[in-house]
Amino acid sequence: MSAASTAKVKPSERPKWVETILTQFRINIQTYTLILATIAIWAYFYNETDGLFLDPRNFSNLFRQMTTTAFLSVGMVLVIVTGNIDLSVGKLAGFVSVVVAYFQSNYLTDYFGDNELLVASLSVLIGLAVGLGYGIIQGYIIAYLGVTAFIVTLGSMWLLNGAILLVTEGKTIPANQPMFSKISQGYMSSEVGWILGGLTIVVLFFTMFRGRQKKRQYNFDLPSLGTDLAKVIGLSVLVLVYIYRVNEYRGFQNPVLLLIIVALIVTYMSNNTRFGRYAYAIGGNREAAKLSGININRNIFLIFVLMGLLCGVSGVTLASRVGYGTISAGDGYELDAIAACILGGTSTLGGVGTVFGTMIGALIMASLTNGLQITNVEPAYVYVLKGIVLVVAVFVDVYLTRKR
Amino acid sequence: MNTDTTDYILEFENVTKRFPGVVALQDVSFKVRRGEIHGLCGENGAGKSTLMKILSGVYPSNSYEGTVWYEGKELRLEGGSIRQATNQGIATVYQELTLIPTMTVGENIHLGKEPVEVYGINWDRLYADTRELLTQYNLDIQPQDILQNLGVGKQQMTEIAKALSENAQVLILDEPTSALSEAEIDKLMDILDNLRDHGVTCFYITHKLEEFFRIADTITVLRDGQVITSQPTESLSVERLVSYMVGREMTERFPSSKHVPGEVIFEVEDLYAREPTGSREVLHGVTLDVRRGEILGIAGLMGSGRTELVMTIFGEYGKITSGSVRLHGKELHLKNSRQAMLAGISLIPEDRKRHGLVLMQSVLKNISLPNLDQFAGFMRIDSDAELAASLEFANSLSIKAPNLNVPVDSLSGGNQQKVVISKWLMSKPEVLILDDPTRGVDVGAKYEIYKLMNDLAEQGMAIIMISSELEEVLGMSDRVMVMCEGRSTETLDIKEATEERIMALATNVATENGVTETV
Numbered sequence A: 001m002s003a004a005s006t007a008k009v010k011p012s013e014r015p016k017w018v019e020t021i022l023t024q025f026r027i028n029i030q031t032y033t034l035i036l037a038t039i040a041i042w043a044y045f046y047n048e049t050d051g052l053f054l055d056p057r058n059f060s061n062l063f064r065q066m067t068t069t070a071f072l073s074v075g076m077v078l079v080i081v082t083g084n085i086d087l088s089v090g091k092l093a094g095f096v097s098v099v100v101a102y103f104q105s106n107y108l109t110d111y112f113g114d115n116e117l118l119v120a121s122l123s124v125l126i127g128l129a130v131g132l133g134y135g136i137i138q139g140y141i142i143a144y145l146g147v148t149a150f151i152v153t154l155g156s157m158w159l160l161n162g163a164i165l166l167v168t169e170g171k172t173i174p175a176n177q178p179m180f181s182k183i184s185q186g187y188m189s190s191e192v193g194w195i196l197g198g199l200t201i202v203v204l205f206f207t208m209f210r211g212r213q214k215k216r217q218y219n220f221d222l223p224s225l226g227t228d229l230a231k232v233i234g235l236s237v238l239v240l241v242y243i244y245r246v247n248e249y250r251g252f253q254n255p256v257l258l259l260i261i262v263a264l265i266v267t268y269m270s271n272n273t274r275f276g277r278y279a280y281a282i283g284g285n286r287e288a289a290k291l292s293g294i295n296i297n298r299n300i301f302l303i304f305v306l307m308g309l310l311c312g313v314s315g316v317t318l319a320s321r322v323g324y325g326t327i328s329a330g331d332g333y334e335l336d337a338i339a340a341c342i343l344g345g346t347s348t349l350g351g352v353g354t355v356f357g358t359m360i361g362a363l364i365m366a367s368l369t370n371g372l373q374i375t376n377v378e379p380a381y382v383y384v385l386k387g388i389v390l391v392v393a394v395f396v397d398v399y400l401t402r403k404r
Numbered sequence B: 001m002n003t004d005t006t007d008y009i010l011e012f013e014n015v016t017k018r019f020p021g022v023v024a025l026q027d028v029s030f031k032v033r034r035g036e037i038h039g040l041c042g043e044n045g046a047g048k049s050t051l052m053k054i055l056s057g058v059y060p061s062n063s064y065e066g067t068v069w070y071e072g073k074e075l076r077l078e079g080g081s082i083r084q085a086t087n088q089g090i091a092t093v094y095q096e097l098t099l100i101p102t103m104t105v106g107e108n109i110h111l112g113k114e115p116v117e118v119y120g121i122n123w124d125r126l127y128a129d130t131r132e133l134l135t136q137y138n139l140d141i142q143p144q145d146i147l148q149n150l151g152v153g154k155q156q157m158t159e160i161a162k163a164l165s166e167n168a169q170v171l172i173l174d175e176p177t178s179a180l181s182e183a184e185i186d187k188l189m190d191i192l193d194n195l196r197d198h199g200v201t202c203f204y205i206t207h208k209l210e211e212f213f214r215i216a217d218t219i220t221v222l223r224d225g226q227v228i229t230s231q232p233t234e235s236l237s238v239e240r241l242v243s244y245m246v247g248r249e250m251t252e253r254f255p256s257s258k259h260v261p262g263e264v265i266f267e268v269e270d271l272y273a274r275e276p277t278g279s280r281e282v283l284h285g286v287t288l289d290v291r292r293g294e295i296l297g298i299a300g301l302m303g304s305g306r307t308e309l310v311m312t313i314f315g316e317y318g319k320i321t322s323g324s325v326r327l328h329g330k331e332l333h334l335k336n337s338r339q340a341m342l343a344g345i346s347l348i349p350e351d352r353k354r355h356g357l358v359l360m361q362s363v364l365k366n367i368s369l370p371n372l373d374q375f376a377g378f379m380r381i382d383s384d385a386e387l388a389a390s391l392e393f394a395n396s397l398s399i400k401a402p403n404l405n406v407p408v409d410s411l412s413g414g415n416q417q418k419v420v421i422s423k424w425l426m427s428k429p430e431v432l433i434l435d436d437p438t439r440g441v442d443v444g445a446k447y448e449i450y451k452l453m454n455d456l457a458e459q460g461m462a463i464i465m466i467s468s469e470l471e472e473v474l475g476m477s478d479r480v481m482v483m484c485e486g487r488s489t490e491t492l493d494i495k496e497a498t499e500e501r502i503m504a505l506a507t508n509v510a511t512e513n514g515v516t517e518t519v
């Protein structure tokens, strides 16, 4: 690279560390605005509820509640990144939850009632299979039959709503087998929590140093060691505070661990596999991707299959968390999932978006719902506020990007 | 400001523009006379487009250091909107056309400033005004033509007319000819001459150096963001200009080649094809063959079906109705680019922004995109191997970027082109098709690309090169196939190929009446 011919940037008059912080902020403006927004929302509810919002019990529940839609957003990022949309995810997750409840209370407990593990695993498998199967059908129609995702998933939304009514016959079906309930209602002992926290921190430091090594080797922009250290130490502190807080209640929540694992897998896939890379390329420039020999149909098919599978995961955790399947299961989750992606910086035009950002987006949506619930705001206003927050947040983002 | 009596309309004074990690312009100072055509010349990434973006307000006044004096006053433009510049009489003719294809010429020209009466738009006035404007500047287009039915050349005229309708005093043309045919270029030159007579000052950027000598009054050379020289065209020669640009003597434009063509490996026989949607036939009888270790040039006018031909071969454009495509004597039925690549055929597409690049992504990701199979297992991309391989290509084509991690849209046009080339070379094809590979590439880098093509041919690759520059076709090919109106006319050996011969075949006329208008 003939970097030699591009002259060095003249140092400015501000002290170096101020400059560093400002540059960092400018580069990652989106992430930082998100984090600041989360802090602001938390501070507001903390104040409104005299601390109740962040007390160990609510803190723990907040994250637990977030998981159900967060699973959906993890898949939704990739769907939106490829320039598509999936409106059916809420109802599909809901459908999965009622099917799981239906089988559990009508067959599984009757046949294998004495084998807890078998009942729980079969419940999970059925849930995942339903999600996956539906994803395959839907993906096939979108990718290979060429009906736009918007239409297909809109149709699915109605279809699945009907299916939910058929399965439940308008009644509530219990899904409260004890072992199955552990999935979303279980906690890990505090020791396990600390060990997980410790491991995370080790991994954070390790990846930072490996990343730096690589950046140096290939002459990529290398942030100063101080900046990177500050970031990693900041994250580590967050991890420790989090674990301390949840241990004050009952311990690290099972569904949160599950979410972290799923989010990590999808993050890895989006950066380090062809499947993920192609998704971003397709969203970024479909024609260039096509001429690059990418099988666009197959990629989009797989994205919707993955989305279906994640709906399965979401539906299973939903059934496990609430303990029953009901006609309103999954109502409006698709909108929360889409909003989380958009808040997290996913571009509706495709090509841009990260799982990490989306997770913060999901946390913001969950914080709003939860906070408004415990402040006893009328449900009507919950909707009003969510709507306003979404539009304002995107406006701020647009404004800041334009400013740059 | 000035003590001499010359009438300067613009003066750049110590203009410096920085991007993160790059100084795109450094202490740029020069003057521009009123009514002249001012050529801006320099290698890819020299800063030409950046300077023009400062003038047109894409980069607002507070984003750079130094001063631009316009009509004796300091030019202040804010907010990254080009509207302000247009209002002050500085208009830009964009290379990527910014017109609306479904509207008429008149509608496009008046977009945003339609003559409105109480009852709505006064169409009669709109078209009358348009006609007046078009005749005033001798532009050969009809106000009511729908834009998408016009050739690139006429679309560009519309773009120019639109700029002029704003009473432009200064007109910026950044690589206006890179998508034009020879005939269209002649036409553009006439238009520019005419504008000079009307007292309009033009900035003219191109990588086809001859054009400067045809049209420019003064040439300013930029190198690495600095002004190397600014002098009247008469006092310069192509050789001098090149050495100013690249900072050393360049004795030859085309590297010498010693190709030893082997057996024929790729053939197209009597190919007929229709456009993908609709039933218009775009190819009516194309025959060509290319041998191992040979460069076959394809010449022809814009619209002669060259791009359609290669895209059809590649499985990405038309429906083949008859004829055959054979590789190693075996007939191919390619349905898409993936199959073509697997068969060993690569195509470097013509339109880099539309077909070549994912602009928001990094140089690295763009280069490796079609080649991930080389680095990827089922669940993993070996990112070290990916980086190493991409870096090798980036270096061998001397792509000018701070590093491989920057997004391609922050690269200069020519460097973007090099990224496209790297991307396709990495797949090590047997047959390489290049559709106008040096469009927007500077002389130095062109030379590098030519060398690379020669190397590849020597290693036994069969190369098909489409080019709109006759000089390039003649300088690089072993044989030249000439296309005219969707047909292949004749394939000439390089020894018997001359500009006149090619032009005659391309325009399908006996040479007596020269070049026909095909715009």
Ligand SMILES: Nc1ncnc2c1ncn2[C@@H]1O[C@H](COP(=O)(O)OP(=O)(O)OP(=O)(O)O)[C@@H](O)[C@H]1O
Pocket (backbone or CB within 6 Å): B019, B020, B022, B023, B024, B042, B043, B044, B045, B046, B047, B048, B049, B050, B051, B400, B401, B409, B410, B411, B412, B413, B414, B415, B440, B442
């Ligand atoms: N938005 C941007 N962000 C960062 N760097 C940029 C940006 N735009 C241009 N540059 C850099 O500024 C330098 C000058 O670019 P510019 O586009 O002006 O070159 P150019 O002379 O027009 O080249 P070409 O002939 O290839 O079009 C290049 O090094 C380029 O990478």
Ligand SMILES: [Mg+2]
Pocket (backbone or CB within 6 Å): B048, B049, B050, B174, B412, B413, B414
């Ligand atoms: Mg340029």
